[in-house]
Amino acid sequence: MTEEAGETGGRSMYLIRGRRVMVSDLLEAGLIEAGAKLRFNRARIGATYTATVTGKGRIRLEPDGEEFRSPSRAAMVAAGMRAVDGWRAWWVVDQDRLLDNVRQELLDRAISRVAHQQTEDKVRQRIHERLRQARSRADEHAPEQITVRELLAFWGAKERGDQVSQIEADLANHGLVTSPSFRAVTLDTLVSLTTPPDEAEVPATVGSPVAGELPVAEDDEGDDDLNVRLTVGNLSPLEGVESVGPNSTLHEAITKMVINDYSQLAVLSGPRNPRGALTWRSIAQAIHRKPDATVADAIITHVEVVAYDRDLFEVLPALQHHEFVFVTDIGKAVMGIVTTADVARRYGEMATPFFQLGELDQTLRWVLKGALDLSTVQPFCRRPIESFDDLGFGDYEHILENKDIWQKLAWPLDRQVFIARLAEIRTVRNKVMHFHPDPLSEDATKKLRNFTRLLHRYRDPT
Structure with missing residues (x-):
C-alpha cells in the first residue's frame, strides 16, 4: 500500500467512526475542487445566494467574502435565517448536485475502502447501510419511526451516554435528525428518522430556538452542542393523554379518573387546543358549590402547557404551584403530562x-x-x-x-x-x-x- 493510500484509508476510518464530515474532507478526497462555485436558491422568496469553496475547505460568501467552515452556518448568514441544513441548501454548480450528495459519495467510498481492506468490523458498515435506508425513506416522505431505545441499539448502546455525539454525527452525515429530538424524550418514545426542514422562516436575529421546532444539527468538527439538560420530555413518553371535552359530564370525567387512577384529567377541545384540567379538588369544590355541576364548573383554566424539550428546572416552579404540567410534542399537540410524583x-x-x-x-x-x-x-x-x-x-x-x-x-x-x-x-x-x-x-x-x-x-x- 502506498503512503497516499494509507493516509486515505486512515482518513476514511476516521470519518466513519462518528465524526462529522466537513467540506475540507471533500476537498482532500478530490470530490470537490478549490474554487468550486456553490449556489443556494430560496424558491419561496425568489432569492439566490452564491459562494466559493476555498483551498482550505471553507465556504466564502459572495460578494462580502465572509468565510465559514460550516455549510449550515454559511447558508444561515447568507440568507439571514435562524436555521437551515446547509448540506441540502448549497448546490455544487459544476457538478449539478447538492453538497449533501457529494458527502454521501465520500461516505460510500469510505465504507467501501474499509470493507476492501478488512481493517474494520461489520458494525460501521451495518450502521451506514441502516442510515442510508432511513434516509431513502425520509426522502420519500415516509420516515421510519422507531423508539429511542431501538435507535441506540444501532450503535450497541442501551442508554444515552458517551456515544450520543457519535450517534448525532452519524445521523447528521446522512442528513438525518430525529423528530422529536432523541435527547429530549424517554427511551420508549417513538421518534421519526427524517430530514431537517428545507427552510426556517425565523430571522437569524432571534435568540433561542422555538420550543418543539425540529433542530438542525451543527456540522462543524468539535462544535457539537453541549447538552446535559434534563427535559420535560425525558419524563413523559408523549403517548397521548386521557381527556374529556369542555361539554362532557362530570360523571364521564370522574369515571375516567377512577378507572385510570388519575389525579388530574386534561380538558381538550382538540389535541392542540387545551382548555384546562380537572382535579379531585376542583371537582369536589364544584359539586360543593353546585350539586349538578358540569365539567365547565370544575375546570381549572390556568394550567401550564410546556414543550417537550423545555428544561425541567425551568418548569419546577409551575410544578410546585400546580402539581402537574401538560406536555406538547413537536407538533404542539398535548401528548403527555408530568406531575410532581414523576x-x-x-x-x-x-x-x-x-x-x-x-x-x-x-x-x-x-x-x-x-x-x-x-x-x-x-x-x-x-x-x-x-x-x-x-x-x-x-x-x-x-x-x-x-x-x-x-x-x-x-x-x-x-x-x-x-x-x-x-x-x-x-x-x-x-x-x-x-x-x-x-x-x-x-x-x-x-x-x-x-x-x-x-x-x-x-x-x-x-
Whole structure:
C-alpha cells in the first residue's frame, strides 16, 4: 500500500467512526475542487445566494467574502435565517448536485475502502447501510419511526451516554435528525428518522430556538452542542393523554379518573387546543358549590402547557404551584403530562446510585484503613496517595488484587469474583458521575445494592 493510500484509508476510518464530515474532507478526497462555485436558491422568496469553496475547505460568501467552515452556518448568514441544513441548501454548480450528495459519495467510498481492506468490523458498515435506508425513506416522505431505545441499539448502546455525539454525527452525515429530538424524550418514545426542514422562516436575529421546532444539527468538527439538560420530555413518553371535552359530564370525567387512577384529567377541545384540567379538588369544590355541576364548573383554566424539550428546572416552579404540567410534542399537540410524583421518582432514580456509591466508597475505605497501614497500600496506587481519603474505586481494585492483602482481610470470598464485581461497580460509578440523562438500569442498581449488603457482612476486619 502506498503512503497516499494509507493516509486515505486512515482518513476514511476516521470519518466513519462518528465524526462529522466537513467540506475540507471533500476537498482532500478530490470530490470537490478549490474554487468550486456553490449556489443556494430560496424558491419561496425568489432569492439566490452564491459562494466559493476555498483551498482550505471553507465556504466564502459572495460578494462580502465572509468565510465559514460550516455549510449550515454559511447558508444561515447568507440568507439571514435562524436555521437551515446547509448540506441540502448549497448546490455544487459544476457538478449539478447538492453538497449533501457529494458527502454521501465520500461516505460510500469510505465504507467501501474499509470493507476492501478488512481493517474494520461489520458494525460501521451495518450502521451506514441502516442510515442510508432511513434516509431513502425520509426522502420519500415516509420516515421510519422507531423508539429511542431501538435507535441506540444501532450503535450497541442501551442508554444515552458517551456515544450520543457519535450517534448525532452519524445521523447528521446522512442528513438525518430525529423528530422529536432523541435527547429530549424517554427511551420508549417513538421518534421519526427524517430530514431537517428545507427552510426556517425565523430571522437569524432571534435568540433561542422555538420550543418543539425540529433542530438542525451543527456540522462543524468539535462544535457539537453541549447538552446535559434534563427535559420535560425525558419524563413523559408523549403517548397521548386521557381527556374529556369542555361539554362532557362530570360523571364521564370522574369515571375516567377512577378507572385510570388519575389525579388530574386534561380538558381538550382538540389535541392542540387545551382548555384546562380537572382535579379531585376542583371537582369536589364544584359539586360543593353546585350539586349538578358540569365539567365547565370544575375546570381549572390556568394550567401550564410546556414543550417537550423545555428544561425541567425551568418548569419546577409551575410544578410546585400546580402539581402537574401538560406536555406538547413537536407538533404542539398535548401528548403527555408530568406531575410532581414523576419528578420525585426521577430524582430518586438519579440520587439513589449516588448515595449507594458513596456508601460503598466509604465502607471500602474504612475496611482498608482498619486492616492496613497507609504505607502498605501506597505501592498499589497509580498516583500519589497521602491518606486513605485519597483512595478511589480504581485503587480499591489494585489493592485488593494483591493476595497478601486479601488474606489479611480473612473474608470467606473468592478474590477474583469479588474483584470482577468491583470492576463492574467502578464502571457503574463512571456512568453515574458523568451525569448521563437516563436512569441507571435495574440490573446496575441491583448490583450496587447487593454489593453494599455484602460489604456490610464482612466489613469488620477482625
